[in-house]
Amino acid sequence: MRLPLLLRCKMNAFKEAFNLIVSFDKELYGIIGVTMRMSFSSVLISCLLGIPAGVVLGSKNFKGKSLPMKILHTLMGLPPVVAGLIVFLLLSRSGPLGSLKLLFTVRAMVIAQVLLITPIVTGLTASVVAVKTPAILETARGLRLSKPTKLKLILKENKAPLVSVVLTGFGRAISEVGAISLVGGNIQHKTRAMTTAIVLETGKGNFEFAIALGLILLIIAFVINSIASSFRGDGYDYT
């Protein structure tokens, strides 16, 4: 039986994609490098900012807490192009940070992603921490434990959900298109990331390259999830 033309094209594209991966195509691996650098940096910075803020918001009750929570929940849904636009305006030559000459660099892409991901990490951490922390703190205060020990216990007892928070942030970073194409410019060999390259190559009809990138994105996501699962502990034991 003859396969329809479009399906045959797609099958060839998969074959080509596989060849690109195993032949260590320079452009392909350059794009992967930019993506990894950008995603890991932005997730790391977002977690360093967002997890402590989330722990404070989730574990402490203070007057007027509902206002920062409302703002945070709004920012969690910030459209990527809006984040990209804000960073673009800040970093453009006539903008307040124009002198730093960061526009159309990987650093600009990281800044845009940090703006997007930090509220997500903060908000999710606050929700996660709020579940167990009152009981943890009550017990820890009763035992007169030190502040660093209390913090260590909060993080340890919430380890599994916090790993999920980090993974959610990473998922957002690696799959993002709108903000990074605005501030990165999708410049070949410089700021072209996997998602922006997929959009470009699909538009050009270069399906092999686009599919290769798509496959690698899935493989990376799988590998990172597998590594993260080992940190989660028994709460997420699927074996």
Next chain:
Amino acid sequence: MIILDSVKKFAGERTILDIDRLEIEKGERIALLGANGSGKSTLLKIISSVIQPDEGYVKIEDMEGPIFYMPQQSYGFSFSVYKNILLALDSNYKKEEKSRLALEAMEEFGLGALKDKRADRLSGGETQRMALARLMVCPRKVLLLDEPTSAMDIEGEKSVEKIIFDYCEKNKTTLVMATHSPRQALYLADRLLLMHEGRIVEDTSPKELVDSPKSHWGKVFIEHQKF
């Protein structure tokens, strides 16, 4: 001495604790009795400074060492029972001493077989025994216990009561304990505080209460005890 003066705590419009004055002498063993929502737990949390009063103050005078508190829902941290108990020993103890004290406490509270079991996977009664062992692993001068045996069977409850009694006698520990068990209160305490709607309605000794209860709640308590 622990002094509470004009202490009030509110939950929205409702007053959940209203104490004119309460003085707790060094070495006293006090049982707080009262129905659910009578303010026992709130009083313990305020004395232990887990929460702050909305009005009034708590003054601690001439007490050796800090106040230790076991909440009603004790938390078993997600590591072994042994490590949970070690957690309560500060850096003043050497490693070998910590280990010895933890093992002794586990043995005393019947937790020897559960040494390596994760504390977040214990039953309710086991969690309470672990929490008591953790709190009483070394001498403490003030202990506040919030229904420490509520999830235990009667045999476990009686053996733990004896451990608490002996511990307080040996260490001259001041004990304030919330309980629903009149039997436990009469066994452990030398002073009873009956609470109702956030107030202390009777402050008496076990003997006085049994012989001549003054308040309605005192009479209810005695009836319950006879039953």
